[in-house]
Amino acid sequence: MEEFRDRIATVNEKGKRIWVFPKKPKGPFTNKRKIVSYLMLLFLFAAPHIKINGEQLLMFNVIESKFVIFGAIFWPQDLYIFALLLIIGVIFVILFTIIYGRLFCGWVCPQTIFMEFVFRQIEYMIDGDWTEQKRLKAAPWDGKKIGKRVLKISLFWIVSFLTANTFLSYIIGFDQLWKIVTEPMALHVGGLIAIIIFSTLFFFVFAHLREQVCTTICPYGRLQGVLLDANSMVVAYDHVRGEGRAKFKKGEDRKEAGKGDCIDCNQCVHVCPTGIDIRNGTQLECINCTACMDACDTIMDGVGIEKGLIRLVSENGIKNRTKFQWTRRVLSYTGLLIVLIGVLLTLLIIRDDFSTTILRQRGTTFQITDDDRISNIFEIDLTNKTKEFFQVELKSDDPNVEIDLANTVLKLPSQQHVKERFVIKAPYASIKDGLKKTEIIVFGNGKEIDRVGIKIIGPNY
16 A cells, blocks of 8 residues: 555645654764764855955856856856756766665755754754644744744744855855945845845745755656666665564564564654655655664664664665665766766866957958958957956968057956957958958967967958
8 A cells, every 4th residue: 555655745635734843863874964064054154255366265156157166267158167067967966866866865955954954953942852843833822932933933034144145145256245245235225125035035945845845846856756766775664674563572572473673663754854654665755864764773772673674775675685786877877977077177177268259240241442452340359267467469370461459459357358349451362262261369468378260251253
């Protein structure tokens, strides 16, 4: 009987939400998750304050199309690198899910980290553990309950506001954010309203939506059902060992009595943040947080039964008692991922500090000058990805080709791009079959920094 699969665990038969009150988990896996989570939170809040070569460690300034990753600046001309990063990310998620199921969700997903190790911890501190939370919800609205609710909501919103500002510092940069904070509020009323709205949405996610994000909103939760197979390592209940379930009796030989190792204590259900019973098998709502593993191991240790009734294991591992195997599918994705990472590293190594684009001025054609030369109008777009200021000159590799700029020397500030028109002239006789190919050499501070091939058009006769 698998009626539990007909609906998610947090919605009843009438379609109404079942509020989850998870018991506070304890154990070695929870301790390891705490270390991972708080290190990631530390990085999240510290990264905007760390600078490398004068640049913020990480910044994704969509407004100015400027992206900084570990101090290296990337511009729109480098979008192919981000496209490759996105592809690698998708393949990594697929590979990771094939091997380890939804372990990403339970251990490193920002939604889980903030919910379980920030907001849930505040809730435990103010409202108490799960049984106390249930009693508080059912209690009348007296002064004690109102005080706790006001305190919790206030702390939730303050954390949401600080987090929203932290995310904003990744977009506009912490220096700019600090400038906005220290300047008169009247200068940034629109920005303040926007950050309050975003903070409130953030608050709503963790104060109300909670596990619904993981079970009904996040597309990755749905995707895992397609990616998992019988060899995927997931948090699973060993039904071969555990069934049939029966309460523990001291001194009883459970094998002789025909009983399984599960003593039906329901501790694995009580600690689950998505409200499922892991003993029903792999379910969409399971985020592989390992809280049920800690709860079960604690009980098994207490009653003298071997631990690991709930553990990281594949379905085939449970049935056949085999360890994880490198299947053809896993090897294929692993090989593809290694190749793509190699390509990415190569592109990062050979990435130029300058980007030059030269295009013929739109809507123009050639002209014949009084001194019997062919002239074309071009537009040059120069991007300086370094922190150095450059004076740029343009020359042709053909001494008979002349370049006329409005300004003899272009000024190219650090981390900026400039556009300029120029006229290029070539002898009439050098035009063959309506065009002449040449290279424009770009000099910065007297040194060659780039070369771009162009075509000068002329009469085709």
